[in-house]
Structures are given as C-alpha cells and as structure tokens.
Amino acid sequence: MATPPDTLDKVGAGLDALDVPVEAQKPPLWRRFLKTGVPPIIAFALLLGVWQALWASALLPEFQLPAPVNVWNELVSSIASGEAFSILWTSLHRAVFGFIAAVLIATPLGLLIAKVRVVRAAIGSLLTGLQSLPSVAWVPAAILWFGVTPSTIYFVVLMGSVPSIANGLVAGIDQIPPLLPRVGRALGAGRLASARHILLPAALPGYLAGLKQGWAFSWRSLMAAEIIATSPQLGVGLGQYLHNGSSLNDINMVIAAIFLILLVGIGIELLLFRPLERAVLRARGLTGAL
C-alpha cells in the first residue's frame, strides 16, 4: 500500500464528485399536464363518443340506454336544486366516519397480528378470509341485528374495510428488512422507540396500500348497504338515490348515480391517496411507478 494518504483523499473527493446525484430537471407545468392530464381527458371523450354513437344507432330502447345529454341534464338539475350535495354529503360523511373508525380498529389489530405470534395463528387467516367475503353478505344479518338504522350501515362498512387495513399493516411489517430493527437495537432503541422510529415508518408503504384498499372497500360496502337498506329515517345517500332511480325505471337517474359514485372514488384517490403515496414512495427513492 504505497499510495500516500493525500493522493487517496483526492481520489475520494473525485469519487464523491462523480457520485453526487444529478438533480433531475422538473419539466414545465404545461408539459406535465400534457403527459398526465391529457390522456385521461381523451379517453373520457372517446367513451362519450362511443356512448353517443351507440345511442344514435338506436340499438337499445331509450329506457335502457339514455342519451348522454339527458344524463347530463339530470346531473345538472340535481346539482342546481342542491339535491346532489345533500346526497353526496349523506354518503360521504358516512364513508369518512366509517373509514376513520376502521383505521382506529384495524391499526392496533394489525400491530397485534404482526407482532404477537399467538394472535396471528389464531385470527390471521380469518382476517384474510374476511377480506374475500363480500361485505354485502353482512347486510341481511346486520338488518336482523340492528334494524334498518345507521348502525347497520356502519357495521357493513367496518366489516368491509377493517380486514384490508389490518392486512396491509401486517404485510408492511412483514416486509421490513430484519437488519433495520437490528440496527435500532444496536443503536440502543428500546421496544417503544423501535416501534415509533423504525417499525412504523418502515411499514408505512404497506400500511398506506392497506389504507387505500380499505377506503375503496368501505366506499363500495357503503354503497351496497345503502342500496339494500333503504328507509326514510336513513335519509337519501347515493345508494338510495340509485335505488330510487331503479324503482322509478329512470335510467338517467341510475347512470347519474353511478357517475357520482365513481366521481367520489376517483376524487378521493386523486386528491388524497395519490399525493400521500407519491410523497412516501418518493422519499424512499421508489419512483418507478410514478
């Protein structure tokens, strides 16, 4: 080893200079819009075009396939009368409260299953099984237990979303590289500090995936419950609106309801989960999917 130390220092400085990450230039806003905003707009326009053409061909009677413009008018009139907002509010606040309750129940449950072997052996597979059970299946039982009340709706929402969230957290914890908690121990972290500073942040991507799926399940469970369990005392949510449309043989109303249900699903995904997921993954250098 005849290399003098200061030469090596220079080599080291050179290596660092070569290794310093190159900051990727962010493309301008309009270009990003062109890349991510335009394709879905074109897809939507195409869909509308096909729909319009199908309607114009008059293959199906009007009560089965309405004209796009009629559905649009139904939407506009329900928005103008304020009905749409009250319907959306009824369903959304149920879904949000149900989802928050599901998070509060599923998070400690997931932690227990992931970290306590007996609990995992006892109810781990049950929870996975529950995930594959459509939560609509709980509606008849819930009506018998709670009557046609908000409790029925919340029960169905919880049964839909708790398994997803808990399973997501379990998967997140299972996928933590074992070296990380070990490093934590070597650095002197106690059990609590390790959970707070290592386990939970390390499990965050899996947990977030679980939350996302949990939200989707709670939203669709809510719709199922609202369609089946209708009563005046429950008020009119999106599900009831859809049910009413069906009862009235009003295809415009039915399609408008489906459109609104989709809109909420896409809106929450785009406004809440997509940015959260992006931030979490980007911080870890997992930008492949973004």
Next chain:
Amino acid sequence: MTATLETTVSSTVDTAVELAGVRKVFGHGSSAVVALDGVDLKVKPGEFVCLLGASGCGKSTLLNIVAGLDGATSGELQLNTSRPAVMFQEPALMPWLTAARNVELALRFAGVGRLARKRRALELLELVRLGDVADKRPHELSGGMRQRVALARALASTTVSPDGAPALLLMDEPFAALDAITRDVLQSELLRVWETTNTAIIFVTHDVREAVRLGQRVVLLSSRPGRVVREWDVTDSSNEVLDEINTHLREVISGHAS
C-alpha cells in the same frame, strides 16, 4: 451450559474490552454447533484490532456478543467503554430519513436534545466529509457514501457517553460489498477518523491485506469452533508478516478439507 456471562463496566482504563473464555453454542443436544470455544481477547482503549478468519470462524458471533446483540453461552465479557457502536456489511440506513436524520436517530435513542443532535450530526457528517449531502436521502447517495453515513451514525451512538468513557466501534466486514477503489478510499478514511476520534475499533474481515493495512494487531481465529490461533503486531507491517498471516489462514482453512 449455564449462562454465566457478566457484563461489568468499571472505570479502569487500561483495557477497553476484555473477553475471557467466551463460549457460544447454537442449538441443543446432538445438533449443537460450537461457534466459539474459549476465546480470550483484550482490547486497549483507542486500539485498532482486526479479527481475521475464514467463514464459520464465529467472528460475527463474537462481534454480536461484544455488541450485546447476542449472549454468550459461558465466559466473561467486560466493557470499560460507552455503548459499543456497530457497523454492518450493509449500511442499513433508514431509507425514509435524510443522511443527517439517520445520524440524529442514534443520538435521539441516546436521549440527546434536538439542537445538540442537529449540531453533533452535522459535525460527524463533516468528519466523514459528507456535510454537503446531509439533506440527501440514502437512495440519492452512492454505496461508499452510504457506508460513510453509517460510520457517522455508528460514531454518534458510541461517542455520546456522559462520563467520558472511551468509545468502541465494532465493524463487521463493513467494506466487503464495495468496489476496490471505494474500499481503498474508505480504508484510509477510516484510519483518519480513527486517529482523530481515538475510538477503539474491533474490525472483522476475511481479507488479510485489509487487516494488515488497518489494524495495529491482527487476531487470527480458527473455524468451527472459533478459537484464537495467533496474534500479530502489525503496526509496522511488512510483506513478510502478510505472507506469514496468509500461510496460517490457509492452514486453518485446509484443516477442514477432509
């Protein structure tokens, strides 16, 4: 086989680490494997000792025992140092934290206040010449830079002792996964850091050249069970010592050929 391991911290400072008759057995009964069999080792404060051995010599096990990550089956371990810091072959940085935050994490576990943490973390990053990339996350750094952040973090966890006990750094083949040029640079970096911080280092490696270059003393371990075969003082290393150690290492390994 009763666990008679006693860890005592006293203030006599002529030895930083003392292992006496440390034995480690994995498993029970007929399937038991003796990883370490009566290992005696003394490390002085500020001394740089390299543990050399082929795979299966229990050098990592020995390091884990000193680190307190694993318990010995019997024998005695005496530490006159602050909490030993450990560096692994992989940097094992927390991928969601910046370089500075990774170093701060060690200080946080030691109960250091926020401002002091920030200052100390930056100091340590400067020491490994990474002050400029303190705000970068691990995925934005090269392998060598990550390992230097890991070094800074390890130093953070061992040099915060309030009573001024000497520091101890345990390194488990930390440069084995790096390319040759980076390894060369990091070895000289480590020597510089060692000289400025006066930390005792136990460095595990299977590379004779690395051991002789870095260490003041090289300790050769045999394999299955791990025992101390021989020691060499390598402060002024010559090629003859290198060859001699190589010969002995080969003997230890070929003993298993049957």
